[in-house]
Amino acid sequence: MPAGDGRREERNRGERHRGAVTLRNRAIPTSTADQRLLDSRGRSDWKTKDAWRALRILSEFVEGFDTLADLPPAVSVFGSARSKPDSPECRMAEELGGALARAGYAVITGGGPGVMEAANRGAGEAGGLSVGLGIELPFEQGLNDWVDLAIDFRYFFARKTMFVKYAQAFVVLPGGFGTLDELFEALTLVQTGKVTRFPVVLMGTGYWRGLLDWLRGTMAAEGKIGPADLDLICLTDDVNEAVRHIVEAEAVLSAEQEAVREEAVARVAADQRAAADAAPDGPAGRS
Numbered sequence: 275m276p277a278g279d280g281r282r283e284e285r286n287r288g289e290r291h292r293g294a295v296t297l298r299n300r301a302i303p304t305s306t307a308d309q310r311l312l313d314s315r316g317r318s319d320w321k322t323k324d325a326w327r328a329l330r331i332l333s334e335f336v337e338g339f340d341t342l343a344d345l346p347p348a349v350s351v352f353g354s355a356r357s358k359p360d361s362p363e364c365r366m367a368e369e370l371g372g373a374l375a376r377a378g379y380a381v382i383t384g385g386g387p388g389v390m391e392a393a394n395r396g397a398g399e400a401g402g403l404s405v406g407l408g409i410e411l412p413f414e415q416g417l418n419d420w421v422d423l424a425i426d427f428r429y430f431f432a433r434k435t436m437f438v439k440y441a442q443a444f445v446v447l448p449g450g451f452g453t454l455d456e457l458f459e460a461l462t463l464v465q466t467g468k469v470t471r472f473p474v475v476l477m478g479t480g481y482w483r484g485l486l487d488w489l490r491g492t493m494a495a496e497g498k499i500g501p502a503d504l505d506l507i508c509l510t511d512d513v514n515e516a517v518r519h520i521v522e523a524e525a526v527l528s529a530e531q532e533a534v535r536e537e538a539v540a541r542v543a544a545d546q547r548a549a550a551d552a553a554p555d556g557p558a559g560r561s
Contacts, residue, residue, distance in 0.1 A: 334432040338407075341425055342440045346403065348380035349520060350437045352456045353389025353447035363448045366477055366513065367392035370445060373517045375402020382407065382441060384433075385417040385424055389447050394420035407433050434459060443473045443520040448481040464506055465499075473523040475508045475516045482509060 351371065357364050371381050371393040381397035383390035385406020394404040398420045406421035410428050417424050427433035437444075437456065444460045446453060457476075463469045476482045486509060493499050508519045 331429055331432060334427055334429055335435070338425055338427075338432060338436045339439075341423070342405070342436060345405070345440050346380050347378060347442050347524070348382050348403075348405065348440055349374050349443045349445060350382040350441040350456075351390070351393040351445045351447070352384070352449060352453045353393070354449035354453060355384070355386040355388040355390060356450070357388040357392075357448070359392070363389055363478055363481075364392040366511070367447055368396035369513045370447075370477065370516065371396025371398075371402070371404075372400035373513050374520075375400035377517050377521060379442070379520075380405055382437060383421075384408065384452075385421050387418055389449065391418035391420060394418055398422065407436055409433055438463060438469060441472070442524055443475065445475045445477060445516060445520075448478045461503075461506055465503055471523075471527060473508060473520050474506055475510065475519060477510060477513075477516060479509055479511050 351367065351374075353363055353367055367389045373396075374381050375397040380403040381393050382405040383393050385394070385408040390406070394406060395418075397404045404420050404422045406417045406424045408417050408424060408426040409430060410426065417426075425436070427436075434456070438460065444456070446457045457474070460474050464471055464474065476486075486504075486507070489499070490504060494501060494504060508516070510516050510519075
């Protein structure tokens with residue numbers, strides 16, 4: 275290859291966005307913010323860099339909280355960026371996005387291609403709000419064209435917080451390591467009571483059946499999880515069933531929360547009556 279072609283190839287490295295900053299070609303760093311944060315070989319400079327990095331991390335949380343605080347009820351949808359547009363999971367994701375939008379939910383995805391783009395497209399074409407939470411990667415994916423509201427994150431943990439905090443449910447379609455990471459993050463948070471109970475739906479029975487068989491036949495059989503933990507997962511191929519499961523779970527949770535509020539109001543009223551009766555000029559005091 276001629277030397278000029280090599281220089282052009284080196285220079286033409288694409289484009290990356292960081293908020294108001296656009297990086298192209300040689301200005302694009304060869305590592306990500308997560309890599310630099312977690313690299314133990316750079317400990318010697320922690321006093322000068324890590325303290326400032328903490329402020330950058332804080333800014334990502336502030337940006338996410340501020341941007342997403344006014345979202346309507348939403349559902350986070352996960353799945354592979356590598357899925358082809360005509361794959362079964364992409365067709366399912368597009369149908370799911372439309373059904374969620376018609377049920378009144380915004381759809382949150384990672385904002386990338388594949389299953390994420392299909393879910394965003396389904397929501398957008400049904401008149402719903404499509405949200406994309408992107409992430410800085412060594413290979414630039416970019417946000418898909420169906421995202422209405424987008425945030426690009428440097429750090430996975432800040433992004434994962436937004437997926438959980440602003441969703442009423444998780445729907446997980448076929449995917450890879452990142453999809454599994456989000457699935458088990460959600461299950462762990464629900465199992466340990468770190469978040470208010472919310473449904474986790476797996477779509478694609480053929481894809482997930484082996485995993486569930488292992489969870490049941492190995493993990494639960496050896497007592498590493500309890501039988502009730504498997505009930506945290508709804509497995510289906512039916513989009514309507516998935517949406518119905520989410521809507522019903524939200525209704526049950528709302529009823530429980532309303533019952534707790536009514537009980538608290540009744541308790542306060544009873545305490546006030548008891549205090550009035552015990553007062554010197556109250557019924558008990560006059561007797």
